[in-house]
Amino acid sequence: MRSKSKGSWRRTFQFRLVLYYFVLTLSVLVVTYGISHLVLYNQLQSETRIRMNQAMEFLTERYFGSSAEQDPQIIPNSEWPASVQTNFFKAFPKVMVGMIEAEAQHDGRGYEVIASTGTERLEILISAAGQMWISHSESIEEVFHSLETAIANPLDDASVSAIKLLLLDPAGGRLAETSPSAFSPARIAALRRELEDRTEALLTSPRHGLFMAREMYDGNVLCISNDFSFGQLELRRWWEFFLGLLAIFVPGSIFIGWFLSWRAMAGVKRVTAAARTLDAGHLQHRVGSRRGGTEVEELCDAFNSMASRIEALVQELRDVTANIAHDMRTPITRIRGLLETMEWNCASEAECEEVAGMVIEECDHLAPLINDILEVARAETGVLVLHPEPFDLSAEAQKATAVFSGSAQEKKITLQSKFPAEPVRLVGDRRRIQRVIANLLDNAIKFTPDGGRVNVQLSADQNEAHLEVADNGPGIPLSERERAFERFYRCSASRTTPGNGLGLSLVKAFVNAHGGTVQIEAADPAGCIVSLRLPLGD
Incomplete structure (x- = not known):
């Protein structure tokens, strides 16, 4: 018996099954975490992008100085009368118009114009008579600070609470900014490249967050950034939740793997114990199948059969x-x-x-x-070595009948035979099949009294050959027919006849080795019939 070496438990099926459950559970959890992390990250990125778009729209509106999109009096520049437009740009040649609002006055139609010089925002009033004056002005820095204040109130949302602002002039210079470290020169350069052929740009960086830039009406560029700290916080919470799942499921998987392997191996251990008992010489010992699953029951049955x-x-x-x-x-x-x-x-x-x-x-x-x-x-x-070859069973039976005809004549026994006209093709050990036929004929003639009768008949169908040897001797009692095939067994009616009791046991052994069957039946009115069936070969 092989002794257990150091560390042999690592080679046991139980350890491997526990390890399998551990690796499987860990793999499922890691893959689930990876997929869910990616989905959550994309969802948070999408939500942050939507919030930043809303913030940019809100800041753009405030940069104009009013809720321009909601005022029905706002008119496009193309609908501004040419005479008024000409006089306006003569009076203010360096301003850029952002919004024009028509106002009904008692002497006609006047206008309020929001304009910018790039460094200063102006509110200019135009009367119906064409007079123009600046009603209010504020520097770009003041406008920027008002944007900082406004962004914190109506958009009090965790996903945009960390928004940083930067205002650039048309040349890329910094006019005002919330945090100098929020926008690196490389990031600003990338945003400006994106704005070369569009009015809005969006950049995403897994490490630094989201960046958005939009060109204002006066040529200045408003940039906003979000370091994605809210998303990182959510992802960290999900990581902590995942660690909690690991703390629960990994020990659980180890326990479940150990329990299932213990249940699965219980039957195998019973078989092992039974094998050791068998090895000790207790050959009658068997293992009970119990309830261990189909596979364990089949193993127990196979062991008991062995x-x-x-x-x-x-x-x-x-x-x-x-x-x-x-x-x-x-x-x-x-x-x-x-x-x-x-x-x-x-x-x-x-x-x-x-x-x-x-x-x-x-x-x-x-x-x-x-x-x-x-x-x-x-x-x-089951260790008998056969030498199979194709041969005609009918021809071999006829030869054997001819050989024993002399013995039959000595006892004045009528030896009758009936064989098919066509050959009966059989694949088997010719010498041992000859021995089977010879033993049957020898027994029949030996136990048939003088003047008796022995009949030999052979027939065949598509699958097997059927050979019968019948006699009218003393026969074999029903109670002794099974034992007649045992080695050295002599039936009560044959004990006075010379012989060693090996004839029928040899017949059964050879026929079984060829996959056939043999049985003894009673003949009418006396005697017995030994009938054997042999499968035909292709």
Whole structure:
């Protein structure tokens, strides 16, 4: 028995199954976390992008100085009268118009214009008579600070609470900013490149967050950034939740794997214990299948079948040993007696030669007996080596019948036969099939009384050949028919007839080795029928 070496538990199925459950659970959790992390990250990015778009729209509106998109009096520059427009740009040649609002006055239609010089925002009023004056002005820095204040109130949302502002002039110079570190020169340069062929740009960086820029009506560029700290916080919370799941599921998977492996291996351990008991010499020991699943039950059944076969083989070996000893005792005793006679009583060379001949005759009788016993033992234990070849079973049966016709005539027995006209093709060991037919005919003639009858009949269908040998001898009682195939068993009606009781056991052993069957039936009105079936080969 192999001893357990150090660390052998690592090679056990139970350890491997526990490790499998651990790796499987960990893999599922990691993959789930990865997918959910990616989905959550994209969702938070999308939500942050939407909030930043809303913030940019809000800041753009405030940069104009009023809720321009909601005022029905706002008119596009193209609808501004040309005379008013000409006089306006003569009076204010360096301003850029952002919004024009028409106002109804008592003497006609006037206008309020929001304009910018780039460094200063102006509110200019135009009367119906064409007079123009600046009603209010504020620096770009003041406008920027008002944007900082405004962004904190109506958009009090965690996803945009960390927004930083930057205002650039048309040349890229910094006019005002919330935090100098929020926008690096490289980031500003990237945003300006994106604005070369559009009015709005958006950049995303997994490490630094989201950046958005929009060109205002006066050429200045308003930039906003969000360091995605809210999203990072949510992702950190999800990571902490995942660690909690690991703390629960990993030990749980180890326990479940150990429990399932313990349940699965319980049946295997029972089989192992039974094998050790069997190895100790208790051949009658069997393992109970219990409730361990189909696979364990099949393993227990297979082990019990193997144990039964081993027990049967050992018993067969004991029987063969006993039978050989029994059948060899008489010939060896006679040989010994003859040799002793030759030693003490042989007076001449002729007498010694006679005794030597009798010894040789006894040896000739002993050798076939031993060979038959060995042949039966090999066949019953499944180690008999067959030499299959295609041959005509009908021709072999006819030859055997012809050989035994002389023995039948000596006892005035009528030997009748019936064989098919077509050959019966069989693939098998020709020599041993010949021995089967010979044994059946020898038994039938031996136990049939003088003047009796023996019938031999062969038939075949597509799958098997059927051979019957019937006689009208004393027959075999129903209670003894199964035992008739046992080695050295002599039926009550045949014990006075010479023989060693190996004929039918040899027949059954050879027929079974060819995958066939043999049985004994009662003949009408007396005698017995030995019927055998052999599968036909292709």
